[in-house]
Amino acid sequence: MSLAALTVHEAAKLLAGGEISSVELTTAALERIEQLDARVKAYVTLTPELALEQARAADAARAGGEGAGQPLLGVPVALKDVLVTEGVRTTCSSRILESYVPVYDGTAVARLRSRGAVFLGKTNCDEFAMGSSTENSGFFPTHNPWDLDTVPGGSSGGSAAAVAADECIYSLGTDTGGSIRQPAALCGVTGIKPTYGRISRFGLVAFASSLDQIGPFTKDAEDAALVLNALCGRDVMDSTSVGRPVPDFAAALTGDLAGVRVGVPSEYFAAGLEPGVEAAVREALKVLERAGAVVDECSLPSTDYALDTYYIIAPAEASANLARFDGVRYGFSKEASDVWGEYNATREAGFGAEVKRRIILGTYVLSAGYYDAYYLKAQKVRTLIKQEFDAAFERFDVLVAPTSPSVAFRIGEKTNDPLAMYLSDVLTIPVNMAGLPGMSIPCGLSDGLPVGLQIIGRAFDEETVLRVGHCYQQQTDFHRQRPAL
Amino acid sequence: MATAPSTQRTASGTDYELVVGLEVHVELRTRSKMFCSCSADWFGKPPNSQVCPVCMALPGSLPAINRQAIEYAIMVGLALHADVENLPNGKPTRFDRKNYTYPDLPKGYQITQMDLPVNLGGWLEIALPDGGTKRVGVTRAHQEEDTAKLIHRVDEMGVAHSLVDFNRAGVPLLEIVSEPDMRSSEEAGAYLRTLRGILLYLGVTDARMEEGSFRCDANCSIRPVGSSEFGRKVEVKNMNSFRSVERALRYEFERQREALARGEVIPQETRGWDEDRGVTVSQRSKEYAHDYRYFPEPDLPPLFLAPDWIEAIKQRLPELPAAKKARYARDYGLADEPARLIADDPSLADFFESALFTGYGDAKQVAAWMLGDLTRLLKAHNTELGSSLVTPSKLVDLLKLIDGGQISGKIAKDVLDEMFVSGKSPEDVVREKGLLQISDEGDLERACAAAIAANLQSVEDYRAGKERALQFLVGQVMRETRGRANPGKVNDILKKQLGG
Numbered sequence: 001m002s003l004a005a006l007t008v009h010e011a012a013k014l015l016a017g018g019e020i021s022s023v024e025l026t027t028a029a030l031e032r033i034e035q036l037d038a039r040v041k042a043y044v045t046l047t048p049e050l051a052l053e054q055a056r057a058a059d060a061a062r063a064g065g066e067g068a069g070q071p072l073l074g075v076p077v078a079l080k081d082v083l084v085t086e087g088v089r090t091t092c093s094s095r096i097l098e099s100y101v102p103v104y105d106g107t108a109v110a111r112l113r114s115r116g117a118v119f120l121g122k123t124n125c126d127e128f129a130m131g132s133s134t135e136n137s138g139f140f141p142t143h144n145p146w147d148l149d150t151v152p153g154g155s156s157g158g159s160a161a162a163v164a165a166d167e168c169i170y171s172l173g174t175d176t177g178g179s180i181r182q183p184a185a186l187c188g189v190t191g192i193k194p195t196y197g198r199i200s201r202f203g204l205v206a207f208a209s210s211l212d213q214i215g216p217f218t219k220d221a222e223d224a225a226l227v228l229n230a231l232c233g234r235d236v237m238d239s240t241s242v243g244r245p246v247p248d249f250a251a252a253l254t255g256d257l258a259g260v261r262v263g264v265p266s267e268y269f270a271a272g273l274e275p276g277v278e279a280a281v282r283e284a285l286k287v288l289e290r291a292g293a294v295v296d297e298c299s300l301p302s303t304d305y306a307l308d309t310y311y312i313i314a315p316a317e318a319s320a321n322l323a324r325f326d327g328v329r330y331g332f333s334k335e336a337s338d339v340w341g342e343y344n345a346t347r348e349a350g351f352g353a354e355v356k357r358r359i360i361l362g363t364y365v366l367s368a369g370y371y372d373a374y375y376l377k378a379q380k381v382r383t384l385i386k387q388e389f390d391a392a393f394e395r396f397d398v399l400v401a402p403t404s405p406s407v408a409f410r411i412g413e414k415t416n417d418p419l420a421m422y423l424s425d426v427l428t429i430p431v432n433m434a435g436l437p438g439m440s441i442p443c444g445l446s447d448g449l450p451v452g453l454q455i456i457g458r459a460f461d462e463e464t465v466l467r468v469g470h471c472y473q474q475q476t477d478f479h480r481q482r483p484a485l
Numbered sequence: 486m487a488t489a490p491s492t493q494r495t496a497s498g499t500d501y502e503l504v505v506g507l508e509v510h511v512e513l514r515t516r517s518k519m520f521c522s523c524s525a526d527w528f529g530k531p532p533n534s535q536v537c538p539v540c541m542a543l544p545g546s547l548p549a550i551n552r553q554a555i556e557y558a559i560m561v562g563l564a565l566h567a568d569v570e571n572l573p574n575g576k577p578t579r580f581d582r583k584n585y586t587y588p589d590l591p592k593g594y595q596i597t598q599m600d601l602p603v604n605l606g607g608w609l610e611i612a613l614p615d616g617g618t619k620r621v622g623v624t625r626a627h628q629e630e631d632t633a634k635l636i637h638r639v640d641e642m643g644v645a646h647s648l649v650d651f652n653r654a655g656v657p658l659l660e661i662v663s664e665p666d667m668r669s670s671e672e673a674g675a676y677l678r679t680l681r682g683i684l685l686y687l688g689v690t691d692a693r694m695e696e697g698s699f700r701c702d703a704n705c706s707i708r709p710v711g712s713s714e715f716g717r718k719v720e721v722k723n724m725n726s727f728r729s730v731e732r733a734l735r736y737e738f739e740r741q742r743e744a745l746a747r748g749e750v751i752p753q754e755t756r757g758w759d760e761d762r763g764v765t766v767s768q769r770s771k772e773y774a775h776d777y778r779y780f781p782e783p784d785l786p787p788l789f790l791a792p793d794w795i796e797a798i799k800q801r802l803p804e805l806p807a808a809k810k811a812r813y814a815r816d817y818g819l820a821d822e823p824a825r826l827i828a829d830d831p832s833l834a835d836f837f838e839s840a841l842f843t844g845y846g847d848a849k850q851v852a853a854w855m856l857g858d859l860t861r862l863l864k865a866h867n868t869e870l871g872s873s874l875v876t877p878s879k880l881v882d883l884l885k886l887i888d889g890g891q892i893s894g895k896i897a898k899d900v901l902d903e904m905f906v907s908g909k910s911p912e913d914v915v916r917e918k919g920l921l922q923i924s925d926e927g928d929l930e931r932a933c934a935a936a937i938a939a940n941l942q943s944v945e946d947y948r949a950g951k952e953r954a955l956q957f958l959v960g961q962v963m964r965e966t967r968g969r970a971n972p973g974k975v976n977d978i979l980k981k982q983l984g985g
Contacts, residue, residue: 097544202546203546323586324544
């Protein structure tokens, strides 16, 4: 077994005990990438020199007595390519940024860097995080390590596939409508989107500002807790980040579920859910019950409206957020006879079809005469969705449901049907609309492909979400299963 | 100076009046920009030397609100009697995105305020030419950010380039919108001067129109006198001084009046003022107006202005022009006009109050010299009071020389001229130029006797009852003494010597 198959907590233990070095661990991950990534295509940009330099620095720091209480020191990580990295090309998997090298680190990246992380490279995603399969990448699709003919999900498909294929120890993704949880489900790894405001968005290239959140992909819930410990907390550079105290998430992993009330929203088991997915999730609920949880049905009637509402609010915000890509800065630019021609030519050639579709959609719903009917109404529905969750959390500590209605689908299967593609996020979007923490953990296979179990918590109660996920992983070994590559 | 009347009769016999509302943009002199920590002091700095990922809108960057800018906006609101505590429905203040594409707008949208500005409603009082006053309503004042600056150049190959300097991008702007309450170009000018004075007192801006830190667009229309309807609004832009605002509005009044007289309909449009030609030119009609697609800025949570904070700011507000003017009249007996002129201009008021702080008691005299000869010198030398070499205490020293009879008022004017140029004290100027008034009785008597001896005809005329002959003799003595004699004393001595 490659060292790259280790979890963060396993690697941290071996590094602390001097049994392995960060250079060895990093080299193992780089070798794994070398072996597999031509087929998986998880990475857009690799930074092996930087990684080895950071690994040597980590080893030196550890030799100098550092390392206690620093589980990320010297551990290799992959970063979704919407997270800006100083001196390392950041493309958002878009042609329009294909040569863009940022001058600063985003806050999440800086936090990892300051804790001694080793940066392996930048992972592929749907262009500007818009998509559910990573097929919208402006460069190439990423393949699901469980079946290379299927998609890894998206938009953070590269980050999910990299963890699933042991091409890194953990990775960062972003989740606007399910872009961490859905690929985590499809690739059989653990992925958590924390509460909106938990992790600074400074340095996350914005898709939909009121929905975007950064979060980790890991090999188990314990690792997720360790990475969140490093990432969470108020940042003055992001006014939407929240100043609540950050607990030690690892301390929440008690291993038991005595008295935890688990709600099962019936709307998440509606038509369109694959039977194999439903079966795996129902089985998982029994595991939780046996571990001491009290499981009961509940209802979130506005669930049906979440997808429609999302496709008004997210494109509206995106239409403004992407206005800055005009060919004046960031490298990519197309010549024309005047500045307006240059804008049009640059955006025509630089953006892919899905990005253009959403810019047009967002521009439309914000335009004079339509704002009230679409955007304002969508915001009201969003409030309703939030209120329904609030009401459910008066009865329950967490809600548990499938993450995605299906397992990984075949590459190309939905690319000509945007609506079918959008439905892939129908079970994850409501959580973003309400700003809640949500996690996906592997809960079995259906037709040989992973099924994800979604655990949704109260705002700022990642602890209970992690506790439930961790306890489930104590009872099962789905999270240890790896694709045969 | 001739000014156009605010109403005029057309050929068809209708009297029209001008209706004006003003939109003023002021750059706030905060230390840092509106949403990042770059310096806001951009004017004259090397291009793109005061920029960061936030104000250049680099991908991933986010805005963070400048607290000082909000505090300044609240100060302005309080000074304009805006009810900051009572925003509509008790809601907080909020930022919005205004979407449009232009190379000077790096994000592709401007962060501004739409529905919930920092302050809503208020008024300020302007002085009217007839000596009365008028309240002009302020609709709102909202916080936004300035754009980058475009520089257009032709290179040595003859190719035209547009260059972008982002130093100004993100500098805090406060937009102050008035009600359409003004009825003449003079009222518009008075509003702008009064507003500028208030802003300068608050110290929130340097309000220099020529540097663009105080900009004004005018919305104007005309209507028959007595009508309460508004005509179709014409927006006039590109005016870079108070004078050009007044000229442009006078021009618009005439233009619109003549158009109506010809039976034309005035289109709603934006027009630019051409300073050189003295005309406004149509820029774009509102039919092609932008759809700015405003929506709440998701990167900035709504702001709740704590009542304690507003109260604390209120306590710190400086004395404003209206209160100052009243105090000058009450405590120093200044007349309305000088009191207003001094109170409206912070640099004049500072000078005036510093002069009186020396203990000198004749405030009216200080005011008269400031508004008279000192102002004349400042204009002639194109100097600002703040950089004048004549300090308040030097002016007071000059006035004391007059009061003490050492120099005449006429000599004092020459002394002030010299002080203004050289920065010397009045005592030094008087001594170096030998301008001390002749106070020695014997010297004066000798000068008078000499004048009598040299002008016997005038002596006869005087004795024959011609009073003017005595004035002539006084003039002769003054000339001989180069003005250093006290005319009153000369008068007395001559009379005595002539046996009158």
